[in-house]
Amino acid sequence: MSKHHITTTINDNPVEFLCEPQQPLLDVLRDELGMTGTKEGCGTGDCGACSITLDGRLVCSCLVLAVEAQGKAIQTIEGMAQGDHLHVLQRKFLEHAALQCGICTPGFLIAARSLLERNANPTEEEVRFWLAGNLCRCTGYQKIIEAVLDAAKEIRGA
Template identity: 70%
Template sequence: MVSVPVSTTINSDEVEFLCRADESLLDVLRNRLGLMGAKEGCGTGDCGACSVIMDGRIVCSCLVLGAEAEGRTIETIEGMADGNELHPLQKKFIEHAALQCGICTPGFLMAAKALLDANPDPTEEEIRFWLAGNLCRCTGYDKIVRAVADAAQEMRGKRA
């Protein structure tokens, strides 16, 4: 199999890697770059556990080829915190007990971040719509929705 050279930006760092032409971005992140936050839940883009932000849009990294990262900007859960300071979404997920086993949590956080980057004042309906591509079998969704709404409110207050 042919190796493809890729130059990209991941979590604000310039990164270069070689990957197989048929290798998913999820496999590259986990197996080549050691970024273990994105999880493979289904491998078909149905669960959201592998969600990352690519060029400002949420994508299922299991459905994106690693070679497609060429020249792109990618954000993963590993880049969400600012040094040792958790992102407000991460803090609110903890405060609202919006996580349990942790398989789906990175995907939910990335989807919520993409939402708040695009719309800092979402309605509950908009939050539920943006999170609809993520499945959770442990917590249910109300705590997650409340955590996102609370984080949005806090983040708007800091921007004012």
């Protein structure tokens, strides 16, 4: 099989790579591009650890073929912090101790950012809905929910 040449944008930077026709985007991000912040938890789209945004849509990168990235804009956890400045969600996760082992954390952060980009004033129920595709086996969910709500409050300037 011949490899496909893909041109895309990742975290606002133009990127080109070669991939096999059936290669998951997760594998290319981690193995070919060295973006190991996106984690593989299950490989079946059930845990959310590999969450990214693809043209603004929250997706599990283990379920997206790398060839589908052609011409699209991808955002990963590596693009959240701006230089030495953590994104407000990253700061709030630290302040609320909303992480432990770190496997699920990037997916939660990407999902939460996706929510807050659409709605800076979510209810607890809306946060729970948006994060329902992410599983955590260490911390439970309450600290994560509180961190997202606190970040939303800061974004609103309240």
